[in-house]
Amino acid sequence: xxxxxxVDDAAFMRGSLKMILQSNGFEVIGEAENGLxxxxxxxxxxxxxxxxxxxxxxxxxxxxxxxxxxxxDKAKIVMISAMxxxxxxxxxxxxxxxxxxxxxxxxxxxxETLSKI
Amino acid sequence: xxxxxxxxxxLYIFETTQQIEKLEQTVLDSEQATDMQxxxxxxxxxxxxxxxxxxMMLFNNISELAHSMEDLFDHLRETKCWxxxxxxxxxxxxxxLEGIDFIKGELDKINNNQSADGDAASLIGRIRKLLEExxxxxxxxxxxxxxxxxxxxxxxxxSQKGVLEDSETTYDALVFFEEGCEMEDIRAFTLVxxxxxxxxxxxxxxxxxxxxxxxxxxxxxxxxxxTITSSQSIEEVRELFNRTPFLRSFDIEKAGMxxxxxxxxxxxxxxxxxxxxxQADEYIKQSSDAxxxxxxxxxxxxxxxxxxxxxxxxxNVSRSAPSVGQAVSSAMISVNVSKxxxxxxxxxxxxxxxxxxxxNPDLAGLQLDSFYxxxxxxxKITNELQDIAMSIRMVSLAPTFSKMNRLVRDMxxxxxxxxxxxxxxxxxxxxxxxxxxxxxxxxxxxRNAIDHGIExxxxxxQAGKSPTGSITLEARNSGGDVWIEVKDDGRGLSREKIYNKxxxxxxxxxxxxxxxxxxxxxxxxLPGFSTKEKVTEFSGRGVGMDVVQKNIEKVRGTIQVExxxxxxxxIAIKIPLTLSIIDxxxxxxxxxxxxxxxxxxxxxxxxxxxxxxxxxxGNEMIILRGESLPIIRLHKLYSVNTLIEDLxxxxxxxxxxxxxxxxLFVDELIGExxxxxxxxxxxxxxxxxxxxxxxxxxxxxxxxxxIQGLMNTQSA
Numbered sequence: 006x007x008x009x010x011x012v013d014d015a016a017f018m019r020g021s022l023k024m025i026l027q028s029n030g031f032e033v034i035g036e037a038e039n040g041l042x043x044x045x046x047x048x049x050x051x052x053x054x055x056x057x058x059x060x061x062x063x064x065x066x067x068x069x070x071x072x073x074x075x076x077x078d079k080a081k082i083v084m085i086s087a088m089x090x091x092x093x094x095x096x097x098x099x100x101x102x103x104x105x106x107x108x109x110x111x112x113x114x115x116x117e118t119l120s121k122i
Numbered sequence: 123x124x125x126x127x128x129x130x131x132x133l134y135i136f137e138t139t140q141q142i143e144k145l146e147q148t149v150l151d152s153e154q155a156t157d158m159q160x161x162x163x164x165x166x167x168x169x170x171x172x173x174x175x176x177x178m179m180l181f182n183n184i185s186e187l188a189h190s191m192e193d194l195f196d197h198l199r200e201t202k203c204w205x206x207x208x209x210x211x212x213x214x215x216x217x218x219l220e221g222i223d224f225i226k227g228e229l230d231k232i233n234n235n236q237s238a239d240g241d242a243a244s245l246i247g248r249i250r251k252l253l254e255e256x257x258x259x260x261x262x263x264x265x266x267x268x269x270x271x272x273x274x275x276x277x278x279x280x281s282q283k284g285v286l287e288d289s290e291t292t293y294d295a296l297v298f299f300e301e302g303c304e305m306e307d308i309r310a311f312t313l314v315x316x317x318x319x320x321x322x323x324x325x326x327x328x329x330x331x332x333x334x335x336x337x338x339x340x341x342x343x344x345x346x347x348x349t350i351t352s353s354q355s356i357e358e359v360r361e362l363f364n365r366t367p368f369l370r371s372f373d374i375e376k377a378g379m380x381x382x383x384x385x386x387x388x389x390x391x392x393x394x395x396x397x398x399x400x401q402a403d404e405y406i407k408q409s410s411d412a413x414x415x416x417x418x419x420x421x422x423x424x425x426x427x428x429x430x431x432x433x434x435x436x437x438n439v440s441r442s443a444p445s446v447g448q449a450v451s452s453a454m455i456s457v458n459v460s461k462x463x464x465x466x467x468x469x470x471x472x473x474x475x476x477x478x479x480x481x482n483p484d485l486a487g488l489q490l491d492s493f494y495x496x497x498x499x500x501x502k503i504t505n506e507l508q509d510i511a512m513s514i515r516m517v518s519l520a521p522t523f524s525k526m527n528r529l530v531r532d533m534x535x536x537x538x539x540x541x542x543x544x545x546x547x548x549x550x551x552x553x554x555x556x557x558x559x560x561x562x563x564x565x566x567x568x569r570n571a572i573d574h575g576i577e578x579x580x581x582x583x584q585a586g587k588s589p590t591g592s593i594t595l596e597a598r599n600s601g602g603d604v605w606i607e608v609k610d611d612g613r614g615l616s617r618e619k620i621y622n623k624x625x626x627x628x629x630x631x632x633x634x635x636x637x638x639x640x641x642x643x644x645x646x647x648l649p650g651f652s653t654k655e656k657v658t659e660f661s662g663r664g665v666g667m668d669v670v671q672k673n674i675e676k677v678r679g680t681i682q683v684e685x686x687x688x689x690x691x692x693i694a695i696k697i698p699l700t701l702s703i704i705d706x707x708x709x710x711x712x713x714x715x716x717x718x719x720x721x722x723x724x725x726x727x728x729x730x731x732x733x734x735x736x737x738x739x740g741n742e743m744i745i746l747r748g749e750s751l752p753i754i755r756l757h758k759l760y761s762v763n764t765l766i767e768d769l770x771x772x773x774x775x776x777x778x779x780x781x782x783x784x785x786l787f788v789d790e791l792i793g794e795x796x797x798x799x800x801x802x803x804x805x806x807x808x809x810x811x812x813x814x815x816x817x818x819x820x821x822x823x824x825x826x827x828x829i830q831g832l833m834n835t836q837s838a
Contacts, residue, residue: 014167015137015171015174015175016133016136016137017130017133017134017137017178018175018178020130020133021178024130060171061167086305087170087173087174087177088304088305089189089192091305091307091308094305094308095311098308098311098312098315099315103312104366104367104368105305105308105309105312107304107305108174108177108178109178109180110178111302114368117368118368121364121365121367
């Protein structure tokens with residue numbers, strides 16, 4: 006079972022993703038509510054996959070991707086983005102994110118993305 | 123997904139409500155702040171979150187509203203136009219507050235299982251319009267933005283090795299993305315980015331995927347073409363495409379030609395025309411013919427890409443501003459309030475059971491040393507448990523207090539008075555029940571203070587006061603009570619006016635001189651009392667103060683008014699910290715038992731008949747240390763049959779509330795014990811002087827007396 010770390014400042018989003026992932030054969034091993042926490046949790050938990058929100062307090066998702074990539078070149082990170090954040094997504098991809106999901110997301114899209122990468 | 127939604131709804135409502143409250147505070151703060159960038163970032167972020175969450179829950183009206191505000195604040199933070207002189211931020215904050223109210227309303231509906239069907243279209247329209255106005259007001263900044271965009275570094279995706287190896291093959295690929303996956307242009311970019319990892323050279327069409335917003339439509343319609351030069355086999359390339367999410371279909375085939383020696387570092391669009399390989403030429407022509415004046419196809423060293431990355435990183439660092447009041451609470455869990463209520467109820471029952479066991483009548487007269495030792499241990503643990511159970515329910519007053527900022531802002535703007543609200547001690551914690559009951563009364567009091575208390579600016583200047591009125595909302599702990607004070611420096615209460623009004627309404631028969639300030643001011647809490655002739659939107663309908671008092675009494679609180687004419691008014695509310703368990707003295711009248719809160723007992727004594735005097739209307743009083751105190755015979759008040767009617771045979775308990783003292787005449791004292799306050803059932807509500815009831819150790823019922831209420835029955 007693939008281990009996933011969910012990063013989002015909105016508890017609601019974390020909950021939604023968790024529910025989708027858990028009912029589709031993923032194991033959610035951790036949650037973080039900002040970039041700094043995400044880096045800490047990544048190092049601690051070594052997840053197979055990370056879902057990463059972009060706009061977060063303390064440290065945003067792009068910075069977190071950079072830091073995680075620096076720590077682990079193989080890290081598989083999927084950005085969770087909203088419409089209108091094209092530039093940020095692009096930055097995230099440059100920083101090393103593998104793919105992205107656009108909010109509001111459909112279950113199929115989440116599962117497809119996380120299964121493929 | 124739909125089956126997943128329901129359980130998420132609670133979390134959605136909870137989180138959005140929190141966000142909205144924080145947002146409201148941030149907006150109010152931002153009006154005061156000199157550097158608004160922090161607040162603007164915060165507002166932007168919250169709007170962004172609400173937009174995303176609401177869209178997930180399909181509350182489209184909320185989501186769209188949040189989106190429009192997000193755009194507005196994105197504009198503000200990017201252009202920093204709030205720094206310009208004459209920038210009208212109030213206009214914006216008004217709209218945002220209106221939006222907050224809308225979302226609050228919708229949340230209430232959702233909470234009550236109604237559909238969130240509010241129409242935000244006109245509000246969204248106004249926000250969009252304001253955004254447009256702002257944009258046109260700041261053409262310069264827009265231009266800058268445009269320029270910035272134009273100057274944006276281009277992204278070069280190309281070979282690490284300049285020389286094409288013999289083993290390398292060039293593939294052509296045409297890719298279509300899945301419908302509805304969104305941001306097809308960025309997806310294309312992502313694809314290129316991952317292909318780059320196995321390719322020495324990647325070219326693609328349309329090239330301007332990042333700069334031209336039309337490329338998105340083009341990709342949706344015509345697909346995205348790539349030309350990949352790689353040492354990998356076609357199967358391996360296919361595998362990579364297979365692992366790419368959201369590809370509806372893709373064709374990969376070997377391109378006709380193999381190439382050698384292709385070292386090119388092309389920095390400029392013009393050079394590109396000459397030097398790019400034929401295939402690329404073709405693409406470029408297509409694109410430049412089609413639309414792009416910025417189309418490019420450039421190869422660069424990896425080092426360049428790195429440089430771009432670093433530049434981007436710097437931009438991002440400067441952009442991520444510190445957040446306002448971020449609370450990280452990983453050690454916290456949220457619990458349903460009804461469970462806390464249950465817990466407290468159970469602890470209450472436990473306290474009663476403990477009393478039932480240790481004070482069991484069967485034990486009377488027995489020598490039970492080791493039993494009492496264990497009983498003491500039980501009591502100690504019960505007490506600790508009780509403390510913990512109550513402390514769990516303690517909530518800070520801060521959110522309730524902060525709500526008043528908004529009220530003061532809106533009101534003072536509307537009625538044209540300048541009012542400054544100061545909050546003191548808002549970190550004081552009280553029981554959750556108290557919080558629920560105190561919000562409305564406080565709002566009433568503050569409304570009253572602004573409307574009736576604080577004078578207009580002219581009046582204030584004439585009276586030699588600062589033109590800005592000040593209201594202080596203060597909370598503090600003292601003993602087992604929490605005091606909440608609303609203090610204003612307005613015109614104060616007029617004894618005469620209140621007395622006249624009270625007299626007119628037949629609320630008192632006494633003369634003005636006979637009444638103390640406190641007695642006169644207490645008239646304002648009587649139903650239907652209002653001296654304000656003019657009814658405003660906010661107050662003055664004469665419903666209010668009596669409702670305030672009722673609400674406060676619900677949490678066993680009391681209100682005192684102090685006022686100096688011309689100087690201001692202070693309304694002090696005293697509420698016991700916890701509601702449900704009190705230390706009480708249980709007493710007996712006839713066969714009935716009553717419990718008096720220990721905190722209100724001054725002393726108890728036996729008296730002789732010589733100390734008793736009667737006034738003209740036959741009211742009994744005793745003279746105690748030179749003071750004459752009225753006697754309330756409980757057996758008379760509650761029509762209880764008792765054998766002890768002679769004052770000499772019973773016990774006098776001197777009780778005090780709000781600096782008034784009376785004597786209660788009862789048969790005998792039973793003893794001091796903790797009791798759990800239970801509310802009276804509805805059909806016996808509103809018994810004068812009774813706050814609730816409790817179950818005693820022997821299973822009997824005792825009525826808990828409300829001393830303040832008793833005094834009111836006396837004076838009426």
